[in-house]
Amino acid sequence: MITIMSKRRIPKSVTNNACECQTDLRRGPWTLEEDNLLIHYITSHGEGRWNLLAKSAGLMRTGKSCRLRWLNYLKPGVRRGNLTPQEELLILELHSNLGNRWSKIAQHLPGRTDNEIKNYWRTRVQKQARQLKFDSNSKEFLEVIRQFWMGRLKESMEQNSSLASISSSCSSSVSISTMETKKTNSTSPVVINDVPLHSPCPNPGDTGTDSLVKLMCPEVFRFSCGNSLEGDCYDGSSIHDYCVQELDAQNISVPGCHVVNFDWFGEELIGESFWSNDELWQFKNIA
DNA sequence: AATAAGCCCAACCGCTATCCG
DNA sequence: ACGGATAGCGGTTGGGCTTAT
Structure with missing residues (x-):
């Protein structure tokens, strides 16, 4: 069971959304109770007809919101965490x-x-x-x-x-x-x-x-x-x-290509720091 | 320690495509 | 063919968290 609590937007009500034709719809982060309702309903009845599903499941949410919550968060097989x-x-x-x-x-x-x-x-x-x-x-x-x-x-x-563990000085x-x-x-x-x-x-x-x-x-x-x-x-x-x-x-004057005051990258740029701060520098193209 | 700035990401919004009566 | 409902998509928002000052 997925029990990760959302930390997002503070729930609030929205009145009479024209598209959803439902009063007092909830918005913002999903609660554990709502998640459970959604999971239980879909487990029993399957996906689809999201607006109807939202009503039938007793969720004061738009069908859209239910669909998104299910597909992006609750659906079995959804993987979370850092990308490999x-x-x-x-x-x-x-x-x-x-x-x-x-x-x-x-x-x-x-x-x-x-x-x-x-x-x-x-x-x-x-x-x-x-x-x-x-x-x-x-x-x-x-x-x-x-x-x-x-x-x-x-x-x-x-x-x-680990196919190769070649030791290198570089x-x-x-x-x-x-x-x-x-x-x-x-x-x-x-x-x-x-x-x-x-x-x-x-x-x-x-x-x-x-x-x-x-x-x-x-x-x-x-x-x-x-x-x-x-x-x-x-x-x-x-x-x-x-x-x-x-x-x-070489006394080179390079149109459109200067080595300018570079600005090293930080250490934690992308997950595992594939671009270390010693590998690229900033440069500008001068047209 | 307090505050500001920036990052992350769940959730929302608006729009288009598709379905169905 | 038409129109409303629904599904899906990409863009945007904003609040909690982390890091920097």
Whole structure:
């Protein structure tokens, strides 16, 4: 039995909602008693006909409210709690294909609701976009998501799977090019590895750091291309210093691409901190 | 310790699509 | 074909909680 009490809006009455044609309807957080009524009624009579259901169950709620409460909270199988890296990755992938079609995305994540996914997107992903000063729907931000966020998620999944415990002196580096898309035989759309993943770095041997430089400041990347960055173990500060140094050394004036006073990310950005504060810096495009 | 700011997410709102008589 | 009821969707709100000052 789900007994999590809602902490939301203070219940209040609304009189004579024109659509619901019912007086003195309750709004706000659901009480345990209401939850029990709803669960009991649906267990006995099934879902559907929500307005009728609300009345028959003795709930002073709109049918809409009952439906939402059931689907998002009470229905058996609804999962709560933090999204797994697999789920996050799948959401990012699906959103890149489907856009804000939350219900469609939710169909691929059993137990997760469209509301939850929507909230995740708004609170986590759009927050990232704001911090990077991107439009969350912009091509640039989508690229950042593909290159780094997804990379970190895949990396995390690999680490969690304990398939390899390679000790490295550079565990925090982003090595997208080495991330493999593992295949499974599953036909379920839920399985992340069956989702066509975006291509890794175009250059074999390209390091995550190189990719970051390339993405954030292509002009610097071009100068460093082939010379790499002496390994794949650079934190954000090093990259920034490198870019500034290269820009200065080459006397590069880069239209639309500056390395500006960067602003490190906080530690607790996204769940398990896939983007650490040493991996990205803020930059601006100057048109 | 007190207060402010920001985050999280359940719940609501408005709109559109679909169903059904 | 029409209109009302219902279902479903995406956007928005706002209150409790956490963190920063």
